[in-house]
Amino acid sequence: MPLHAILVLLVLLVLPVRSAHCQAHSTPTTVDSWARASALIDSAVAAHGGIDAVRAVRKLQVRIEGQDYHRNQSRRVAAPYDSTPRIVHYFSDLARERMVVEQTTGFPGGFRYTNRFVSDSARHYAVNVRAQTYSNQQYPPASQQYGNLFQVPQGYLMVAAESAPALRRYIGRTRLSSGAVVDAVVVFFPNTTVTLGFDPTSHRLRSVMGVGMDAFLGDAALDTEFLDYRMIDGVLLPARAQLWRAGEMTREMRYISAAAGQAIPDSLLAPPVGSAVLPPAPAPDPLRVLGPGVWAIRGGGSWQVLVEFADHLMVLDASPNAASTVIRRAAELAPGKPIRYVVPTHHHDDHFGGVRHYTAVGATTVTTAGNVDYFKRIMAAPQSTLLPGQSPPQPSNRLEVLTGKRRVFTDGRRTVEIHEIASPHATEMLVAWLPAEGVLFQGDLIEAPNAIAQRGANAETTTHLAEFIRRQGWQVKEYGGVHGFLTSPQEFEKLVQLPMLPIR
Ligand SMILES: [Zn+2]
CATH class of the missing domain: 3.60.15.10 (Ribonuclease Z/Hydroxyacylglutathione hydrolase-like)
Structure with a gap:
């Protein structure tokens, strides 16, 4: 038998074995999943300008404006849905444990709300701006107010970069409600877990994904997408953020302006002048x-x-x-x-x-x-x-x-x-x-x-x-x-x- 024929035979005999062997080796281990998650977080932080740029969220002011589209909450039962304005103003100064987030929201029929959540070190208030009232509250320290930090994509990235690294996991390519595909990473930190989606091309934070209950679908996707990043007043921010619920867009926000490194005005850190304190509401009888x-x-x-x-x-x-x-x-x-x-x-x-x-x-x-x-x-x-x-x-x-x-x-x-x-x-x-x-x-x-x-x-x-x-x-x-x-x-x-x- 010529030498080349022997080689062909050997290759033919070896190939199936090697293929099965490769398949076993291509299934990721826990360490692979952890390492891939870490690499994706690292490249996202780099794509957002490095860890110092991400940590700008610690002392930042951002104004976000948009609309809520009231799925199953509109005047009519079927689409098109009614919309009402949503305005968010974010102020943070985490070195001093200060956070102020004001949100204006509404519902069809003329209902409007403007609420301000204030943390100034150990003092916390909920201010009803329209009613000119406030109540004393006990919130977590400003640096642990994740819901507020997550108004800005850098909040997610900072928490992901600083969270318990051993608990990160890559969970694979995931398709969003909009059709976009992301690399999904689960990040664990105290009391909260988030699933982040990174854009495979730009490596930036594209989405945050969850699952919620839905009247029509049973379990349904809840996706937030950050789109069209650009520099806004020296801070890398998405031009738009969209919230999708059960395959329909229910919120679209625009990042309007930003200011990095500025102190929160004193006027926002105390109850507004002339506002009345509300006593704590008693728990209603059942x-x-x-x-x-x-x-x-x-x-x-x-x-x-x-x-x-x-x-x-x-x-x-x-x-x-x-x-x-x-x-x-x-x-x-x-x-x-x-x-x-x-x-x-x-x-x-x-x-x-x-x-x-x-x-x-x-x-x-x-x-x-x-x-x-x-x-x-x-x-x-x-x-x-x-x-x-x-x-x-x-x-x-x-x-x-x-x-x-x-x-x-x-x-x-x-x-x-x-x-x-x-x-x-x-x-x-x-x-x-x-x-x-x-x-x-x-x-x-x-x-x-x-x-x-x-x-x-x-x-x-x-x-x-x-x-x-x-x-x-x-x-x-x-x-x-x-x-x-x-x-x-x-x-x-x-x-x-x-x-x-x-x-x-
Ligand atoms: Zn209603």
Whole structure:
């Protein structure tokens, strides 16, 4: 046999063995994953100008402006979504443990908020700029306020570079909601884990990725993307940041201006002159008795109302986070009576998403005509793995659609009136009126987390409700709401007299 034939034979014999051998060796070990994560973080830091440039986030001021697009929180149930402005002003001085972040946000129907979170060493405040009030708080030290530091991409990079290096892991190439592909690294640091996505070409921080619960998809991607980096006032910042939820863009922000190395103005480090201190809010009781057989039940941060009829129960509003508490409480408060009806106030997912739980225990959902498809989609949605005790997909046959503007439920002794009002907050909106008890129950029509009328809390939506109540001639004794109860009917009168403040 010629020598070259022997070599060919040897190669043929060896090749398959070598291939299997290579495959075993190409599967990364934990050390490989750690080393790749470290290399990606190092090259990102370099691509952002080196560690000193990244650490500029420690003494930096940045203004970011954009819009929130209200998926499942708009006036209409389907896209296109309503948007409201979001403005963020970031001030840090970590050497002195100082951090001030002011955010302006809103919801459809004229609701606007401007809140400032202040840390000055051991002193911390939450300032409601519109109400001209503040409360004393206990926040972590400024250098550990990751949510605030992460307003700026350098915040992620600094934390990644300084976090426990042994715990970093490369988890592979990952596709974002926008279609872009990144190299994904998980970084662990005290109390928090983030998944960072690095651009394979520029090596810069492209994204931050998470998984959240979604009414339609069960588990859904939550991606933040940083796009079009450029020098803004001497600081490398993305021109834009986008937040994507379940494949749809729900926020787009623009980085407007920056100032590195400047001290935070003293005026921002103390409560604003003339503002009033709010006492700490007492923890709300888990149950309020609104009358015999009428209970407000608190679950997952929301109030829901349970009404007892002769042979069944009705639940007003359908918060997904409250449903299991309400179902458990209903069995204690009115043993043996089934929940026959659930009436979500409106389609927003924090008021409607619980319909699956109630359907699973036999309830009929009462809603408006525009929400029928939405109801069916929620019923058929995959189950999220993120919330224990969720109901599986339900057959969507127990639905009652309001045909007029009003539906009265009564057994002769107990009466609940459901009224449809076309609210500036949601075009199809239901309120519940219990005439015997004088209880009005609504969701999102009154801004009442502090239970008292305060400057900046009046809105187009609230005055619209006031006008509706006036036309009905109702003498309301109790203003109940999913997000809070007013302390007295007089508070409502005060609230609607307050001026509606423009956004600043
Ligand atoms: Zn709402």
